[in-house]
Amino acid sequence: MSILLDQSSKVIVQGITGREGQFHTKNMLAAGTAVVGGVTPGKGGTEVEGVPVFDTMAEAKKATGANASCIFVPGLGAPDAIMEAADAGIRLVVCITEGIPVLEMARAMTFVKEKQVRLIGPNCPGLCTPGVGKIGIIPYGIFREGHVGFISRSGTLTYEVVSLLTAAGIGQSTCVGIGGDPIIGTTFADCLNLFEHDERTHAVVMCGEIGGSDEEDAAEYIKQMSKPVVGFISGRTAPPGKRMGHAGAIVSGNTGTAQGKVAALQAAKVPVADTIFDIPGLLKQVAGKKI
Amino acid sequence: MKIHEYQAKDILSRYAIPIQPGKVATTPQEAEQIAREFGAPVVIKAQVYVGGRGKAGGIQFGDTPEQAREAASRVLGMTIKGLTVQKVLVVPKLEIKEEYYLGIVLDRKSQAPVAMVSAAGGVDIEEVAAKTPEKIVRQVIDLRWGLPPFEARRMLSEAGVPSVVVAKGGAILSALARAFIETDAQLAEINPLALTADGQVLAADAKILIDDNALVRQKEYAAWAEPEDANPIEYEAHAAGLASYVKLEGGNVGIIANGAGLAMTTLDMVARAGGKPANFFDFGGGAKAEMMKKALLFLARDPDVQGILVNIFGGITRGEEVARGVILAQGELPRKLPIVVRLSGTGEAEGRAMLADAGLTWGQDMQDAAQKIVAAIKGAQ
Numbered sequence: 001m002s003i004l005l006d007q008s009s010k011v012i013v014q015g016i017t018g019r020e021g022q023f024h025t026k027n028m029l030a031a032g033t034a035v036v037g038g039v040t041p042g043k044g045g046t047e048v049e050g051v052p053v054f055d056t057m058a059e060a061k062k063a064t065g066a067n068a069s070c071i072f073v074p075g076l077g078a079p080d081a082i083m084e085a086a087d088a089g090i091r092l093v094v095c096i097t098e099g100i101p102v103l104e105m106a107r108a109m110t111f112v113k114e115k116q117v118r119l120i121g122p123n124c125p126g127l128c129t130p131g132v133g134k135i136g137i138i139p140y141g142i143f144r145e146g147h148v149g150f151i152s153r154s155g156t157l158t159y160e161v162v163s164l165l166t167a168a169g170i171g172q173s174t175c176v177g178i179g180g181d182p183i184i185g186t187t188f189a190d191c192l193n194l195f196e197h198d199e200r201t202h203a204v205v206m207c208g209e210i211g212g213s214d215e216e217d218a219a220e221y222i223k224q225m226s227k228p229v230v231g232f233i234s235g236r237t238a239p240p241g242k243r244m245g246h247a248g249a250i251v252s253g254n255t256g257t258a259q260g261k262v263a264a265l266q267a268a269k270v271p272v273a274d275t276i277f278d279i280p281g282l283l284k285q286v287a288g289k290k291i
Numbered sequence: 292m293k294i295h296e297y298q299a300k301d302i303l304s305r306y307a308i309p310i311q312p313g314k315v316a317t318t319p320q321e322a323e324q325i326a327r328e329f330g331a332p333v334v335i336k337a338q339v340y341v342g343g344r345g346k347a348g349g350i351q352f353g354d355t356p357e358q359a360r361e362a363a364s365r366v367l368g369m370t371i372k373g374l375t376v377q378k379v380l381v382v383p384k385l386e387i388k389e390e391y392y393l394g395i396v397l398d399r400k401s402q403a404p405v406a407m408v409s410a411a412g413g414v415d416i417e418e419v420a421a422k423t424p425e426k427i428v429r430q431v432i433d434l435r436w437g438l439p440p441f442e443a444r445r446m447l448s449e450a451g452v453p454s455v456v457v458a459k460g461g462a463i464l465s466a467l468a469r470a471f472i473e474t475d476a477q478l479a480e481i482n483p484l485a486l487t488a489d490g491q492v493l494a495a496d497a498k499i500l501i502d503d504n505a506l507v508r509q510k511e512y513a514a515w516a517e518p519e520d521a522n523p524i525e526y527e528a529h530a531a532g533l534a535s536y537v538k539l540e541g542g543n544v545g546i547i548a549n550g551a552g553l554a555m556t557t558l559d560m561v562a563r564a565g566g567k568p569a570n571f572f573d574f575g576g577g578a579k580a581e582m583m584k585k586a587l588l589f590l591a592r593d594p595d596v597q598g599i600l601v602n603i604f605g606g607i608t609r610g611e612e613v614a615r616g617v618i619l620a621q622g623e624l625p626r627k628l629p630i631v632v633r634l635s636g637t638g639e640a641e642g643r644a645m646l647a648d649a650g651l652t653w654g655q656d657m658q659d660a661a662q663k664i665v666a667a668i669k670g671a672q
Contacts, residue, residue, distance in 0.1 A: 100504060101475050102502050102505075104505075106434055109403075153552060154550060154551055154555075155550050156604045157552030160556075160635075160657075182397065183402045210555070213399070217400075234556040235555040235558075237561075238555060238558070239539060239540070244537065244554070245552075254421070275658060277656075
């Protein structure tokens, strides 16, 4: 098994007719993901990459029996697309979109929580289960099947570290990019909980960054976990009050510093890598032959 | 986006929140004239995008119009935390009896705005939160109905303020929550909310931060931006389409990377190798050679930059495009600067071959590249 994405996942791409939507639908299909439909209002009845396009999520869900969605709808349309998916009864929603006004996202979160939908992102690269497929934009070729769960707030850093693991002969169970915004649907602690209960996962790598307190909350959760976790925190050199690319990557006063996050993880007995190059070695130390 | 105190007060007054009257002056003469109009002792307050202006001497008093002019001439042109004061707000001096804190802030943990009230106003709320958290009354705001006046009054009552402030402040806090939501704020503060000797309750100072992602739909406030005052080089970078560029003080290694997380990690790696990053810059995905050239030439204009590290993990960004951009830029650099490139992923081999032909240095991985650029800068010094 794996977390979030498995053989029973059927995916609708919201915003499928846009440039990004089309390009990544093709890549998701190539990775073996069951993309069963797409939604773009006004484009119902057409096809993209051989996949039927619908005007609404309700129609798409009814026609295909989909249980997951991937959102490429830009800006202000994205929170609406999230709510539309949740309302249609989709269980797993992955939102790639960057640049959503945070209060609009907060409103959508209220809706998502009431519908008890699992939302990944926004402003994330999505997720990947090697051997099964991917939802989102992570390059599939860098993975190798295995037993390490991977969670990160960022895109390219994820690709970089996953490549290092693969090169070191360490395979992955599922990789989740949870997103760089201040308000996201699934936190590090949520993912750790899923990995803790996943048979295929034997150890977890968590790549955090400055801003907020998700890493500190994760450290609290790790104290009760049975599986080993290796941590990494980026943004050690970021000055306070400056947004480092991600809307959520900002140190405000004493909150969200890399030093505070490293200390919280270390207090939970999590080895924290100084550089990403130390991650494979630390994993082998804590998980040994299990990975 | 940061806005000035007088602009924040302008927003508050649109929500019927009583504010201290005041006018903006850009010259000492204007300040004198405004003081004359008020016909009373005034306070001259520097309008800059940083906190701690009081301690820096950015708030001064004038009992007469002449004194107001002198005070304004001291404050205008003054530098506070690297920013030059170009405007002052002139307000009549208040007889303040007590000061309170009202604030709304986006709380990441609650995934919603949170209202905060404290009877200890006029001080840094982070300090109050750290030392005496029990003195802050908090309430999560449900975005469907905002903060109703009764909830606002209950908070004020729990904070232990006098009943006149519970009554008048309740309407103010409820309106502040509405202002916060409707302006797409990330922070809206009245600090202090003043109770005056004659029983008025009004906003003596205000601060609002607007969500950058919402500026597309907050056009009026977006037009208030004065980024050229806040940081000229960042303003130019953003105008040139290098949207995520952040200048870092005291650094000498220019950095270009793709992806925010990778860019931050590259900064950390340069610091570990003994260098000092001069900027944060996320190059984004899928960019072409022309864009790389533009970014490199922009970084080269910063006189602090003594060398540039390019770190690209290619997915939709192709290695040949990156290499071609670097080679193009090299021919047009205004001065001799070492450049080290690290490429990985799509088009890696082709890109490396092009760099080698052009005599450029490339790094095996991020660590190697960081060490090479730091060494090259040290060697050139």
